[in-house]
Amino acid sequence: MFSIWALVGFILVVSILRRAYRIYAAIQSLRGVPVYYILVDPLTPLANLLPNGRWNPGVYQAWNESATLYTSRNTNVILYIPLLYGDIALHCASPDALRTVLNDAFLFTKPRKVLGLDFMGPNLVASTGEQWRRHRKITAPTFDNQTYMNVWEVTAGLYHQMLESEAWKTGDQHYFPAFNTFTTRLALLVIAACGFNMHLRWDESPTRESLSNPIDTTIIIVSTSLLEKMVLPNWVFRLPIEGLRRMKIAFDDFQKFLDDEVSAKKLELKNDVHFDGSISDSNKTVFGRVVAASQQEGTKGLDQREIIGNLFIFLFAGHETTAHTLVVTLAMLALNPGEQERVYQHIKSVLGDSEPKFDDYGALAPVLHCFYEALRLYPAAFLMGRVATADTMISASGLLPSSDTLAIPKNTEIVLDMIGASRHEETYANATAYLPRRWESSSDAATAAIDSFLGFSTGPRVCLGKKFATVEAVCFLTHVLRDWKVFVKFEKGETAEGWQKRMLNPILGATLKTGDVPLLLTRRSAFEA
Numbered sequence: 339m340f341s342i343w344a345l346v347g348f349i350l351v352v353s354i355l356r357r358a359y360r361i362y363a364a365i366q367s368l369r370g371v372p373v374y375y376i377l378v379d380p381l382t383p384l385a386n387l388l389p390n391g392r393w394n395p396g397v398y399q400a401w402n403e404s405a406t407l408y409t410s411r412n413t414n415v416i417l418y419i420p421l422l423y424g425d426i427a428l429h430c431a432s433p434d435a436l437r438t439v440l441n442d443a444f445l446f447t448k449p450r451k452v453l454g455l456d457f458m459g460p461n462l463v464a465s466t467g468e469q470w471r472r473h474r475k476i477t478a479p480t481f482d483n484q485t486y487m488n489v490w491e492v493t494a495g496l497y498h499q500m501l502e503s504e505a506w507k508t509g510d511q512h513y514f515p516a517f518n519t520f521t522t523r524l525a526l527l528v529i530a531a532c533g534f535n536m537h538l539r540w541d542e543s544p545t546r547e548s549l550s551n552p553i554d555t556t557i558i559i560v561s562t563s564l565l566e567k568m569v570l571p572n573w574v575f576r577l578p579i580e581g582l583r584r585m586k587i588a589f590d591d592f593q594k595f596l597d598d599e600v601s602a603k604k605l606e607l608k609n610d611v612h613f614d615g616s617i618s619d620s621n622k623t624v625f626g627r628v629v630a631a632s633q634q635e636g637t638k639g640l641d642q643r644e645i646i647g648n649l650f651i652f653l654f655a656g657h658e659t660t661a662h663t664l665v666v667t668l669a670m671l672a673l674n675p676g677e678q679e680r681v682y683q684h685i686k687s688v689l690g691d692s693e694p695k696f697d698d699y700g701a702l703a704p705v706l707h708c709f710y711e712a713l714r715l716y717p718a719a720f721l722m723g724r725v726a727t728a729d730t731m732i733s734a735s736g737l738l739p740s741s742d743t744l745a746i747p748k749n750t751e752i753v754l755d756m757i758g759a760s761r762h763e764e765t766y767a768n769a770t771a772y773l774p775r776r777w778e779s780s781s782d783a784a785t786a787a788i789d790s791f792l793g794f795s796t797g798p799r800v801c802l803g804k805k806f807a808t809v810e811a812v813c814f815l816t817h818v819l820r821d822w823k824v825f826v827k828f829e830k831g832e833t834a835e836g837w838q839k840r841m842l843n844p845i846l847g848a849t850l851k852t853g854d855v856p857l858l859l860t861r862r863s864a865f866e867a
């Protein structure tokens with residue numbers, strides 16, 4: 339008995355000493371950087387078990403105090419030190435420094451925990467170096483104009499199906515306590531159709547014999563349980579706990595589903611190569627073309643697991659991010675009626691009496707600016723992690739209290755804090771205000787800002803689905819804003835700011851999203867009658 343306790347005590351002392359040494363070494367190697375002590379890394383399940391407060395504020399604090407966290411320390415970098423558990427990391431909120439880091443994908447590579455996103459198979463997000471290059475070379479060409487035209491057509495079709503569904507059919511006014519359920523469904527069905535060639539109807543919930551739940555339910559469980567899957571060991575999912583079991587079933591089912599789909603597509607494509615090497619239109623989805631390109635590349639192509647890994651990652655990267663930003667855009671327009679009226683008038687001037695078409699995308703830029711501005715204030719990808727692969731320096735104005743330059747030792751973990759960066763007063767005047775006009779590119783500064791907007795990242799690893807998401811967003815928002823006036827319901831005496839704080843409080847997980855967003859929509863025609 340004594341020896342067990344002695345062993346436990348010994349392990350504990352060694353762990354404490356090791357941790358203390360790591361903290362000491364980090365502070366020494368990043369001298370001059372203001373330090374911020376917390377108990378545990380906020381992005382670990384353990385942090386969720388502790389009450390939020392001074393010692394466990396994590397990214398929640400960064401959110402609530404985004405204006406003061408860096409400014410009160412007169413800095414753009416902070417050394418986050420979790421005393422008990424989690425990675426010690428340098429958090430950075432300078433947009434210029436972020437750009438420097440993001441532009442060099444080899445000097446600043448992805449950290450270990452992001453590479454853990456490969457449980458469905460190796461993929462673009464969870465790979466580095468030559469492997470990443472190979473994944474990107476094969477998958478990137480499938481995101482082209484043909485895909486974007488398809489995204490537009492599918493989005494427009496789904497919007498009309500949505501209007502025919504029970505909740506929308508009759509009446510000129512609708513109050514939706516959770517409008518996010520519509521944007522979530524839209525984003526899911528668009529990616530299913532344009533990514534996987536799986537054309538589901540708005541009100542359809544298809545089942546497969548091999549799946550325990552309908553496909554859409556399976557996908558939603560998978561995409562909302564990613565953080566748990568990334569950080570918890572596999573055995574945890576075998577515990578007799580209902581929530582964990584549901585996750586395991588969904589992940590297993592989805593893996594099996596994708597495996598069957600890829601095998602079927604390979605067979606189909608074998609019989610679908612025409613004399614000139616082309617394939618039928620029905621196979622020209624992202625899915626069909628990734629499989630076709632892999633077959634054409636022979637041994638250099640993606641194997642079955644890699645194809646599955648990438649399809650899964652498109653779904654993960656493109657679903658909740660788009661859905662969340664869409665609902666926030668509508669909420670922010672409801673809170674800023676002047677901006678809503680302005681964009682409505684613009685939509686009318688572009689469309690006249692015609693239906694919105696893909697060719698109108700460029701002319702509808704102000705709609706895109708509304709989406710960008712919502713993404714700036716509520717960045718779906720709120721953190722990006724990187725690790726320095728060699729000793730290096732970064733420079734940016736106001737980086738540190740006493741210097742614009744910081745020496746970064748090899749292996750330093752850097753967290754690119756998009757919440758801090760997107761509310762950076764030097765870059766975005768009146769940073770907490772919703773001002774879509776700031777993206778209008780009549781000036782060189784605005785053109786540069788839109789070109790280097792960080793919401794979709796920048797540099798070689800810029801979001802592959804950026805235009806996929808913006809085409810979907812411009813199409814959906816144009817339809818909604820053309821047909822409906824969007825409002826929120828205030829509580830007695832509540833201000834727009836108060837509503838925003840109450841309803842758009844971010845939930846930080848694998849991505850940033852909000853809880854349920856209630857919106858009131860009134861048909862435009864009701865005002866004109």
Ligand code: HEM
Binds near residue numbers: 653656794807
């Ligand atoms: C509003 C919607 C979206 C936002 C805000 C967003 C944001 C981002 C960001 C910030 C990154 C860089 C992450 C990093 O390097 O750490 C990224 C990467 C990526 N995104 Fe998106 N994304 C969105 C929609 C989509 C869609 C619709 C797809 C696919 C259909 C997609 C596919 C990808 C992929 C494959 C990568 C990895 C690129 C690489 O590492 O080479 N994203 N996204």
